[in-house]
Amino acid sequence: MNSHRVELVAGEVLFRESDPPDAAYLVERGRLAITAGSDQRRIAEVGAGELLGEMAVIDRSPRTATATALEPCVLLAITPEQIAERLLNTDPVVRALLEGQLRRYRQTLAQSLGQGSQIPEGEGTEALLGIDKIRLEGELRDALREGQLEARFQPLLEIRPGRVAGYEALVRWRHPRRGWISPAEFIALAEETSLILPVGDYVLELALDALMHLDDARPDQAQFVAINVSARQLLEEGLLARMLERIQRRSLDPGRIKIELTESRALDPIRVAVMMQQARLAGMKVALDDFGTGYSNLQYMHLLPFDTLKVDQAFVRNMHESTRALRIVESIVGMAHALGADVVVEGVETAVQLEQLAAMGCRYAQGWWVGKPQKLSELRHTDRPP
Numbered sequence: 001m002n003s004h005r006v007e008l009v010a011g012e013v014l015f016r017e018s019d020p021p022d023a024a025y026l027v028e029r030g031r032l033a034i035t036a037g038s039d040q041r042r043i044a045e046v047g048a049g050e051l052l053g054e055m056a057v058i059d060r061s062p063r064t065a066t067a068t069a070l071e072p073c074v075l076l077a078i079t080p081e082q083i084a085e086r087l088l089n090t091d092p093v094v095r096a097l098l099e100g101q102l103r104r105y106r107q108t109l110a111q112s113l114g115q116g117s118q119i120p121e122g123e124g125t126e127a128l129l130g131i132d133k134i135r136l137e138g139e140l141r142d143a144l145r146e147g148q149l150e151a152r153f154q155p156l157l158e159i160r161p162g163r164v165a166g167y168e169a170l171v172r173w174r175h176p177r178r179g180w181i182s183p184a185e186f187i188a189l190a191e192e193t194s195l196i197l198p199v200g201d202y203v204l205e206l207a208l209d210a211l212m213h214l215d216d217a218r219p220d221q222a223q224f225v226a227i228n229v230s231a232r233q234l235l236e237e238g239l240l241a242r243m244l245e246r247i248q249r250r251s252l253d254p255g256r257i258k259i260e261l262t263e264s265r266a267l268d269p270i271r272v273a274v275m276m277q278q279a280r281l282a283g284m285k286v287a288l289d290d291f292g293t294g295y296s297n298l299q300y301m302h303l304l305p306f307d308t309l310k311v312d313q314a315f316v317r318n319m320h321e322s323t324r325a326l327r328i329v330e331s332i333v334g335m336a337h338a339l340g341a342d343v344v345v346e347g348v349e350t351a352v353q354l355e356q357l358a359a360m361g362c363r364y365a366q367g368w369w370v371g372k373p374q375k376l377s378e379l380r381h382t383d384r385p386p
């Protein structure tokens with residue numbers, strides 16, 4: 001439905017108290033009085049450029065006031081569908097803020113009109129979800145301050161010599177009441193806000209700690225540590241420079257930090273390509289993570305100068321039952337090698353899977369069969385696969 005114009009003469013009523021909320025209006029010309037209560041007290045006046053009657057549309061409740069033209073008016077009607085569509089595309093937190101404001105406004109209005117607190121019941125679950133997010137966001141801020149974030153390190157096995165080549169740092173949140181929270185839950189939340197930036201800094205520090213620990217434990221082998229860097233972090237100016245500065249401050253070799261990037265709808269591939277190139281120029285290694293899922297786009301593969309391709313764990317799972325799945329993994333391994341990149345297959349949970357990967361010439365494997373994510377202090381530093 002399209003917006004349409006409404007013209008009123010002076011004294012004409014646009015809507016009355018308790019009318020259904022059929023539209024909201026943008027005032028293009030003229031002024032209107034908003035009155036409410038048994039005595040039709042004037043509670044507001046609106047003019048050109050202002051929005052009118054949108055509240056009842058948002059919470060789908062009858063009009064709580066009457067709008068009357070004070071002079072000839074021209075209005076643009078906005079349908080409830082138009083408003084609903086915009087709200088649906090809004091960040092849930094913003095939506096929750098709006099719904100909260102609206103409830104408070106209605107409460108104040110009802111009180112000022114001496115009706116007690118008659119608050120129309122909206123659809124509360126969305127608002128609650130948003131509030132929950134705001135709460136969690138605050139708690140994540142505290143967590144960063146109080147050091148409740150930890151990293152676990154999952155080994156990456158170089159299959160042929162049977163050697164642990166490096167580790168992936170995976171963040172965990174030890175929440176004071178909820179216990180361990182997985183990154184799947186809070187990384188997405190952190191990505192919606194700038195909180196992902198301090199989280200990323202924190203994980204980098206933990207990864208650098210790990211490199212120093214590994215040097216003490218295995219001075220003969222320069223193992224790497226991989227960190228996950230999300231799309232939102234890439235948008236930050238100077239991210240690489242800051243990372244590099246931290247690495248150099250500890251006199252560590254940037255080549256032992258591997259950045260894992262996932263293709264994302266939030267980023268254009270050129271940006272990912274530039275970031276990969278810059279990271280490599282700075283001496284760091286780059287992996288394309290979760291290959292084959294989500295937004296992996298073959299069209300842009302040739303632009304991305306990754307050192308390593310990480311095949312998502314969804315592929316390995318079907319390998320022993322489906323020859324087609326096996327052939328697909330084989331082909332991805334072949335493609336990566338043809339591009340001069342290494343391949344890591346993720347989610348290896350059985351000895352059979354590891355053998356299959358070895359047979360197809362896949363160089364690296366990661367997964368529970370090789371080793372679960374562990375605390376730094378628990379890393380075994382053995383070369384043997386289990």
Ligand code: C2E
Nearest residue numbers: 170171182183184187203228229230347348349367368373
């Ligand atoms: P990811 O980068 O794909 O990490 C691999 C995930 O698979 C990890 O989940 C790991 O624990 C799990 N995994 C490893 N081996 C196996 C296996 O054999 N079987 C099964 N079923 N699962 C396995 P986790 O730790 O829950 O991390 C989830 C995601 O959160 C990660 O997926 C990554 O995208 C993100 N993440 C983790 N840490 C960070 C971080 O520091 N920063 C950012 N931006 N994202 C992070």
Ligand code: CA
Nearest residue numbers: 168228260289
């Ligand atoms: Ca990863």
Ligand code: CA
Nearest residue numbers: 289290310346
């Ligand atoms: Ca992955």
